[in-house]
Amino acid sequence: MARISALYIYPVKSLAGFSLVSATLGPTGLRWRDKVADRQWVLATSSGRFITQRQLPQLAQIKTELTESALVLHHTEWASISIPYDYDPTEARQVTVWRDEIKGYDEGDSVAEWLAQACGKNDIRLIRFGTDSERPVSTKHLWQGESSEVAFADGYPILVANTASLEQFNRYLREHQLSPLSMNRFRANVVVTDWQPWQENATAELAEQHNRYQLGLRKPCERCPMITTDQQTGERPEQGLPLKALTEFDSLGDGSGAYFGQNAIIVRGQGELIEVGDELRVD
Known part of the structure; x- marks a missing residue:
C-alpha cells in the first residue's frame, strides 16, 4: 500500500503554507480544524x-x-x-x-x-x-456524474504528489548539474510515499484502507515558473532551468510538457479526517 507521508495547507494562494498532522476533508479540499x-x-x-x-x-x-x-x-x-x-x-x-x-x-x-x-x-x-462563494470544478476531466468544488486553488481541491517521483527527477537534475528541488516547490496538499516513481500518472483512485475516504486522481498537474522559486527566500536562483528540465524529462512520456503531481477530487468521505500515516489502496 501507499502511505501519506505529509499534508500541507496553504490558507492564502501563493503565500507560504505549513504542514499538518491531520486535516478534515472539506467541500473545497483540506481544512484546518474544520475552520x-x-x-x-x-x-x-x-x-x-x-x-x-x-x-x-x-x-x-x-x-x-x-x-x-x-x-x-x-x-x-x-x-x-x-x-x-x-x-x-x-x-x-x-x-x-x-x-x-x-x-x-x-x-x-x-x-x-x-x-x-x-x-x-x-x-x-x-x-x-465566503460561506456563500461558489466555484465548481470543470467537468472536462471528471468522470460521468461527478462534481466537485474548489476555492481559489488553480482548478482542483487537492494536489497529490509522490516522493519517489521527486527523487527520480532530482537524480535527473543532478545529472544535468542543476540543484535538486524540495517538495515544497510543488505546493502539494497530500504527499504519498511507498509508491513507484510516477505511479500517480497511472492511478485513478486512492482509497484509505478502511474506506473512510477516497480521492479521485483526475488530471496531471502542469507546472509553471512557480517551481523555479525558492519557497524560503522568494528568489529564483536558477531562473527557468528547473522548469525547462521538467519539460525535457517528460514525465508523461508523450512530449506534452512539464508535469508533476495529480489534481484530485474527493470522491467519498467529505467530513472525514485525513492523517499522516494513513495507508492507501491504489486503484
Missing part, C-alpha cells in the same frame, strides 16, 4: 485579477499562521497583521482566477496597505472565499 480551507484567500488587483508567485515570487516570504480566531500574516521586515475569520458581508467583490469569475469578500484597506509594503507592489487586495 479554514486550503486557498481560502487570494491576492488580487483592485480590478479583481488574481495575483500569484508567477508575477511576484517574493510572496513566498509572507508566512501564514492560523489561530482559533484569525489568519495571521508574518514578514521579517514588518509587524504581523491579524485578519479575523469573521468578515464584512457588505464587502463583496468579484475575483477572476483563470477563466472563473468568483464572488469573494475584500479584507479591507489596512490589510491591502500591509501587503503592498510586504511585497513591494501597490494595488493588491486580500480576498476571502
Whole structure:
C-alpha cells in the first residue's frame, strides 16, 4: 500500500503554507480544524485579477499562521497583521482566477496597505472565499456524474504528489548539474510515499484502507515558473532551468510538457479526517 507521508495547507494562494498532522476533508479540499480551507484567500488587483508567485515570487516570504480566531500574516521586515475569520458581508467583490469569475469578500484597506509594503507592489487586495462563494470544478476531466468544488486553488481541491517521483527527477537534475528541488516547490496538499516513481500518472483512485475516504486522481498537474522559486527566500536562483528540465524529462512520456503531481477530487468521505500515516489502496 501507499502511505501519506505529509499534508500541507496553504490558507492564502501563493503565500507560504505549513504542514499538518491531520486535516478534515472539506467541500473545497483540506481544512484546518474544520475552520479554514486550503486557498481560502487570494491576492488580487483592485480590478479583481488574481495575483500569484508567477508575477511576484517574493510572496513566498509572507508566512501564514492560523489561530482559533484569525489568519495571521508574518514578514521579517514588518509587524504581523491579524485578519479575523469573521468578515464584512457588505464587502463583496468579484475575483477572476483563470477563466472563473468568483464572488469573494475584500479584507479591507489596512490589510491591502500591509501587503503592498510586504511585497513591494501597490494595488493588491486580500480576498476571502465566503460561506456563500461558489466555484465548481470543470467537468472536462471528471468522470460521468461527478462534481466537485474548489476555492481559489488553480482548478482542483487537492494536489497529490509522490516522493519517489521527486527523487527520480532530482537524480535527473543532478545529472544535468542543476540543484535538486524540495517538495515544497510543488505546493502539494497530500504527499504519498511507498509508491513507484510516477505511479500517480497511472492511478485513478486512492482509497484509505478502511474506506473512510477516497480521492479521485483526475488530471496531471502542469507546472509553471512557480517551481523555479525558492519557497524560503522568494528568489529564483536558477531562473527557468528547473522548469525547462521538467519539460525535457517528460514525465508523461508523450512530449506534452512539464508535469508533476495529480489534481484530485474527493470522491467519498467529505467530513472525514485525513492523517499522516494513513495507508492507501491504489486503484
